[in-house]
Amino acid sequence: MDSSSSIIQSEELYLANSKFESCDELLKNVRSFYYDKGYGLSIKDSTKDKYVTLQCDRGGSYRDRMGIGDKRKKNTGSRLINCPFQIVGKKGNDGTWVLKVKNLTHNHEPSTDMSGHPSFRRLLPDDVQSVKNMTLSGIPPRQILSSLRQRNQNLPAVSRTIYNLKAKIQKENLNNRSTVSALFEEFEKKGFIYDILYDSVGHITHLFVVHPLSIRLAKVFSNIFVMDCTYKTNKYKMPLLDIIGVSCFNTSFYSGFVFLKTEDEYSYVWALNVFKKTLENREPSVIMSDRELALMNAINVVFPNTTNLLCIWHIEKNVLANCKKHFPHTNEFDIFMSYWNNVAYSTTPTIFEDNWAEFELCYQTKKAAIEYIKNTWLPWKEKFVSAWTERYLHFGNRASSRAEGAHAKLKLYLQVSTGGFQGVTEKFCLAIEHEFNEMKVKLSYEKIHVPHMCDSSVFRDLLYHVSHFALKKIHMQYEKIKNGTMNPCTGHFMATMGLPCAHRIKDLQGMKLSLDLIHPHWRVDKLHLNSEDDSHNDRANEFDVLLSELSSRYPKWPLTKKEFATSMITKLLTESDTFFEPMICRPKGRPPKSKKKKGLNSIARDPSRFEFVESSQRARSSSSTCVFQRNNQVHENNLLDLNSYPPFSSEDIP
Secondary structure (H helix, E strand, C coil), X not given: XXXXXXXXXXXXXXXXXXXXXXXXXXXXXXXXXXXXXXXXXXXXXXXCCCEEEEEEXXXXXXXXXXXXXXXXXXXXXXXXXXXXXXXXEEECCCCCEEEEEEECCCCCCCCCCHHHCHHHHXXXXXXXXXXXXHHHCCCCHHHHHHHHHHHCCCCCCCHHHHHHHHHHHHHHHHCXXXXXXXXXXXXXXXXXXXXXXXXXCCEEEEEEEECHHHHHHHHHCCCEEEEEEECCCCCCCCCEEEEEEECCCCCEEEEEEEECCCCCHHHHHHHHHHHHHHCCCCCXXXXXXXXXXXXXHHHHHHCCCCEEEECHXXXXXXXXXXXXXXXXXXXXXXXXXXXXXXXXXXXXXXXXXXXXXXXHHHCCCCHHHHHHHHHHCXXXXXXXXXXXXXXXXXXXXXXXXXXXXXXXXXXXXXXXXXXXXXXXXXXXXXXXXHHHHHHHHHHHHXXXXXXXXXXXXXXXXXXXXXXXXXXXXXXXXXXXXXXXXXXXXXXXXXXXXCCCCHHHHHHCCXXXXXXXXXXXXXXXXXXXXXXXXXXXXXXXXXXXXXXXXXXXXXXXXXXHHHHHHHHHHXXXXXXXXXXXXXXXXXXXXXXCCCXXXXXXXXXXXXXXXXXXXXXXXXXXXXXXXXXXHHHHHHHHCCCCCHHHCCCCCHHHCC
């Protein structure tokens, strides 16, 4: 008897005597048995609770499923060589699973290393569950794999295993639904507020999304919002309008996200109208933005009573980008910017006029720079100059840096810019839930802690009622009284912060500060983040009430009104609820190469114009320094031959 016959007989004996409690146990044991022999097994076909057919993972032959003929075969290969090995597992009448032989022969030698077999890289059920949990937490595949290998150093899985499993999990979650349908069902289930615009074909062009936790925070802290668009967040190349709120702890929170087809006034008006409904038609005191004219016009339309302030940082960088070219020397431009800052931070209209006149007089020879500022920024002086902005309740926000920070934090969760609506929204949720939980802990902490600097009789009535940030701001004003560093009162601090200034505290003559002096924005005693928001249920109840009232009034209406009501309801019911993802348009030009440019999936923002200006200025300064050092070296060493140096070109001189 040859060795192959004896091996087959031993396999038949093992298979005939094996019984298993479940199909999973059968698969686990049989695969382990054949892995030790150098063969991988895969499932050919199966029926739940009836049978499963196992074959060698080199069984079958290559099939051209995509219909691309020989194009694919030129660059890829196949492990399939029609290996005839097959065994069948069946469930018996007693509930146990038994094995039956169909063919135990192989047409290839066993593998000495099983790592090349995909079936060998299959994860155990516990590992699969770990991958699901870590995926929901936003952990990237490479870190998931590293975490699994910490528990099992001999883990056979590779990166492709994790990616395939994630794709399988996503497919299971969709459950034969389109990604858009699954997303909307998830929104409805979790109480999101969302709205869409779509084109004639049904492709979504605008999507507004607000997380239920964001709704709760936005309603409580509705005095100021920062709005700014960010890019490279999704595969549709749609700009993302990020709406940021400010809490009583002076921290930022996400109030809403809007995917826009274009950054035009129509899109912004639509987005802000939906956001206004989210706030239950409340109007913020201040909205901070950069000089995006379409957004500014939309704010005036939707929130006519809201003050729109412009980001002073963006203005400074715009002045740098457009005016620095007129100054050959850096020191001269620095002086120019200091004069400009005197103008921008003028505390009264009179001081502003004086500073502007001085600025214009000093740089009358730089007509291009002055004309740029006069035409671009002077018309908006009331939106960024301190003389006017310090009259409004902006809680110390003069720039849109909160939005920039929120963009950066969001992209840490996104990791790539190739996600669809569903994937991007899942990452939004992680960021929002994280910051909400942080805020809950901070609220609980500040309700039981007292800052040592404020542990005095003057602050006694404010403790445990006002946030620590506000208490520290008041204490800084109190210190001015003690140190004798009070400036003449302008009323700006009280107007912008909603807190008592040094002069108001001094007028109290040592009396306790009252809660009446504190703007409700800074109160923590009335802030409750543990209770659930009932707005979703309220909207459902409101709709039920309307239906009930419609049903009671309908019989009393004349025929024409009945027909009109019936036609409108019929139209709503017959309208298609099938929507599609936006069209993915490939940008013009050649795709960037990874070695030369950032990849197409990069979330890194493109450099701003002022950064190009600054980098070119640094390059010119560096070149000028090199020229200066070379000249010094020539003059200091008389033994050097001047002809040994190459002549200077005009590019060497700034």
